[in-house]
Amino acid sequence: MSRFWNSRAAVVAQWTFEKLLWSPRTMVMASVTLFPVALAVIFRIAAAVGLQVSFTGFGFFSVVTATVSFPFVAPMLALFYSSGIVVDEAENGTLPYLVTRPITRVSLLAGKMAGSLALQIAIFLPSLVLCFYVAVAPSGFQEVGSRFPTLALDAGVAILGIAAYSGIFAFLGTALRRPVLVGLIFVFGWQAAATYIPGFVRKLTVAHYLQSLLPHESLQGALSGLWGERPSALLAVSVLLTISLMTHALAILAFSRKEFAGRVSS
Secondary structure, X not given: OXXXXXXXXXXXXXXXXXXXXXXXXXXXXXXXXXXXXXXXHHHHHHHHOOOOOOOOHHHHHHHHHHHHHHXXXXXXXXXXXXXXXXXXXXXXXXXXXXXXXXOXXXXXHHHHHXXXXXXXXXXXXXXXXXXXXXXXXXXXXXXXHHHHHHHHXXXXXXXXXXXXXXXXXXXXXXXXXXXXXXXXXXXXXHHHHHOOOOOOHHHHOHHHHHHHHOOOOOHHHHHHHHOOOOOOHHHHHHHHHHHHHHHHHHHXXXXXXXXXXXXXXX
């Protein structure tokens, strides 16, 4: 284990994490991840002043998680971090310098992807936990305790989902010059439409497998159950892991074969 942490890929991962953490992008994306928390605060204020609310605290958390946190916040985080792993360096003019350093391209990109993924998880999970406690805690410690396993499951699903999205967008970032546009079309065009289409098409989306793992029901998940297309938990986890591993590997392969101006042969 100590050998790994002293490896060049681990050094790059730490450098990438710290670099992204203090970037202006993180301020923007942190605001995006806090949107579900803001909704939970509004919900609690409305309940406190006596307005009629249709949900319990946990019910509200379930709705926000299934309709905002996973379909919108998680892919947005992955898109705006992972797609820029290579593009940002190229636009800043630092990529030719990086690929001439005494480190293999595999270690370089693997480290950058690991650092970016770690930051995405570090931003998303606190927002998820904070939204849970704001929405559920006023109902009492017993309610929090009984619902905590659901929060833990959400956290695990979030890591799987962000890893899968990150791999896809990291590959787009190495293969395309404008990956953000293609990523937006994938998430809010193709994937949003495909989740409502019965048949094989919906199985070509990350959201299809995430919805089957989430303990919170959503319209898309209900349609999957109605059409008899909801995959088992084991299949969903296997597919998400496969997507993550394959897309990250493809990103490394594409990066290893790409030519950059100013590169010195290794």
